[in-house]
Amino acid sequence: MTDAVQRSALRKVYMRLLPIALLTYFLCYIDRINVGFAALTMRGDLQMSAADFGFSVGTFYWGYFLFEVPSNIVMEKVGARLWIARIMITWGILSGLTAFVAGPTSFAVVRFFLGVAEAGFFPGLVLYFTYWFPHYHHARIMSGFLVGLPVAVALGAPVSTALLSLDGLLGLRGWQHMFIFEAVPTILIGIVVLLVLVDKPAQAKWLTEPERTWLVGTIERERVSKDSVKKFGMWQAMFDWKVLLLSLNYLGIVTASLGQLIFIPQIIKSLGVTSNMAVGWLTMIPYIAATFSLLGWAWLSDRLNERRWCLFWTCMLSTAGLVLAGLTMGTWWALVGMTIAAMGFYGTKGPFWAMPPMFLTGTAAAATIAWINSIGNLGGFFGPWYVGVMKDLTGSFSGGLYGLAIFGFISAAVCAFFLDIQNNAVDRIPDAAESQAN
Numbered sequence: 233m234t235d236a237v238q239r240s241a242l243r244k245v246y247m248r249l250l251p252i253a254l255l256t257y258f259l260c261y262i263d264r265i266n267v268g269f270a271a272l273t274m275r276g277d278l279q280m281s282a283a284d285f286g287f288s289v290g291t292f293y294w295g296y297f298l299f300e301v302p303s304n305i306v307m308e309k310v311g312a313r314l315w316i317a318r319i320m321i322t323w324g325i326l327s328g329l330t331a332f333v334a335g336p337t338s339f340a341v342v343r344f345f346l347g348v349a350e351a352g353f354f355p356g357l358v359l360y361f362t363y364w365f366p367h368y369h370h371a372r373i374m375s376g377f378l379v380g381l382p383v384a385v386a387l388g389a390p391v392s393t394a395l396l397s398l399d400g401l402l403g404l405r406g407w408q409h410m411f412i413f414e415a416v417p418t419i420l421i422g423i424v425v426l427l428v429l430v431d432k433p434a435q436a437k438w439l440t441e442p443e444r445t446w447l448v449g450t451i452e453r454e455r456v457s458k459d460s461v462k463k464f465g466m467w468q469a470m471f472d473w474k475v476l477l478l479s480l481n482y483l484g485i486v487t488a489s490l491g492q493l494i495f496i497p498q499i500i501k502s503l504g505v506t507s508n509m510a511v512g513w514l515t516m517i518p519y520i521a522a523t524f525s526l527l528g529w530a531w532l533s534d535r536l537n538e539r540r541w542c543l544f545w546t547c548m549l550s551t552a553g554l555v556l557a558g559l560t561m562g563t564w565w566a567l568v569g570m571t572i573a574a575m576g577f578y579g580t581k582g583p584f585w586a587m588p589p590m591f592l593t594g595t596a597a598a599a600t601i602a603w604i605n606s607i608g609n610l611g612g613f614f615g616p617w618y619v620g621v622m623k624d625l626t627g628s629f630s631g632g633l634y635g636l637a638i639f640g641f642i643s644a645a646v647c648a649f650f651l652d653i654q655n656n657a658v659d660r661i662p663d664a665a666e667s668q669a670n
Contacts, residue, residue: 234446241443245364246373248438252425253357253377256320259418260353261384262392263327263346266414268494269392269515270407272501272508277405280336282498286620288340289494290613295347300606301470301599303352304359308598312360313429315352320422322349328415331408355602362589362597363432366450367655368534371582375530378581382526382574385493385519388414393497393512469596470603477650478587481543482608484643485584488550488636489577491615492557492570499629503564517567518574525575530582539590540651542583547644550576554637561630569633576640590655611639 267289275285307315326346333339357377365373395413396406404412430436433447469475500514525546533542553573557566588601619632 237442237446241439241447242365242369244439244443245433245436245447246376248436249361249364250373250376252421252428253361254379256316256421256425257354257357257377258384259320259421260323260350262388262414263323263350263418265385265388265493266392266410267330267343268497269389269396269508269512270410271494272393272497272511273396273399273405274407277407278333278335278339280339282620282623283617284336284620286494286616286618288336288343290343290615290617291340292343292347292350293609293612295344295349296351296609296612297347297606299348299351300355300602300609304355304598304602307352307356308359311431312356313426313431316356316360316429317422317426319350319353319356320425321419323353324415324418324422325349327418328412331404331411351606352602355598355605358585358588358601358605359598363451364447367454367586367589368537371530371533371539371586374585375526375582378578378585379523379526382519382522382578386516386523389497389512389515389519390509391512393508396508469592469600472600474591474651474653475588475600475604477646478584479604479607481547481643481646481651482584482604483611484639484641484646485547485550485577485580485611486608487611487615487618487639488554488573488643489615490612491619491632491636491639492554492573492577494616495619495623495629495632496570499561499570500567502629503562503566514567518571519578521571522574522578526578526581529579533583533586537655539583539587540647540653543580543587543651544644544647546576546579546583547640547647548576549573549579551637551640551644552576554633554640558630558633558637561628561633573640580643587651587653590653615639 271285274280275282280288303315303319323346326342326349330339330342330346333342358374361373361377392410392414395410398404398409399406401409433439433444433451436444439447496518497511497515500511501508505511505514529542529546533539536542550573553569553571553576555569557569557573560566560569588604589597592600615636618635619629622632622635623629625631
């Protein structure tokens with residue numbers, strides 16, 4: 233009876249929460265990556281150098297950094313339904329306003345406030361999942377949710393480049409149409425979130441009483457188990473050595489990942505591709521491969537009940553791919569290298585984000601997950617800026633990719649030597665029935 237209740241409860245939770253989480257993160261990353269495609273024509277229209285563009289794009293992550301922790305603490309207090317809806321509606325509005333920037337300064341200002349608006353979205357959803365899923369499902373639910381990221385790049389690439397072809401319609405440039413058209417769905421789905429999301433399992437009327445009792449009891453037992461080992465205060469958790477090392481690891485991953493992501497359309501175009509639409513289709517290749525890598529490594533991490541070494545090998549994979557891309561820049565082997573790197577970047581997601589909930593609960597978890605994400609996302613400023621500066625200095629993207637590879641290697645080293653983190657949620661591996669309850 234208990235096994236049947238577990239399977240039924242988790243199946244319903246997956247079916248109810250995963251689609252809307254996947255859709256919201258898909259839209260989030262459409263907003264993140266569309267600026268890379270806009271650059272194919274926007275840089276010329278606004279007379280921005282590669283360094284100016286990289287700097288302006290990166291100001292988003294300073295807004296994100298400054299407001300990430302406060303945003304997640306507010307969400308923990310007021311609930312995910314209201315706060316995630318607020319985040320989506322405000323970021324959709326500011327994303328649309330990007331269509332009306334007039335130069336590097338106004339572009340940087342709008343990007344900064346876009347980061348402020350979006351701050352707390354990703355760590356808020358990470359925290360939200362800990363309210364609904366037992367520990368042995370964390371890597372899988374994270375991968376199922378985060379698959380929206382490479383899918384957004386793969387599907388958003390041809391959509392974004394197609395919108396660039398609307399250049400001149402209604403007196404607007406193609407990149408202006410792109411920002412406006414891609415902002416509207418975010419605002420609409422934000423309203424849907426406000427209407428359909430439920431904050432906690434105890435409020436889920438779509439679960440039966442036995443299912444609700446089992447899920448609430450399981451999540452509460454895990455919380456008690458973690459707190460019995462050590463209950464962290466908010467500030468104590470944020471400066472715990474495990475948290476700071478996780479932040480350093482994530483900073484390296486994000487710096488390398490977003491340094492490649494923002495410039496990959498321009499790198500592909502530099503290989504001799506003349507059509508913006510062809511650039512969009514070719515950009516799909518690394519991120520289709522990354523989708524399978526993300527799901528595969530998350531499955532393996534949960535299957536082995538192991539996080540650290542799965543994370544290590546994916547960091548090494550990204551490093552190797554970036555080195556290959558740098559060595560072969562100017563040939564199609566560079567695209568192969570960037571594909572390998574993307575498989576490494578996204579393979580890290582499931583194992584990495586399953587680690588903080590192993591030892592954190594409550595407000596400490598809310599603040600700390602946001603803290604890790606905000607520190608890591610500073611890499612979204614440094615990575616694109618560094619690649620842009622190296623391109624202006626050397627005339628090639630190779631130097632930028634080598635620098636990104638160093639960040640990937642640092643992440644791997646941190647993982648190998650320091651991230652031996654004990655799982656305080658439970659002291660057992662789930663039985664077969666539990667493992668299949670998704």
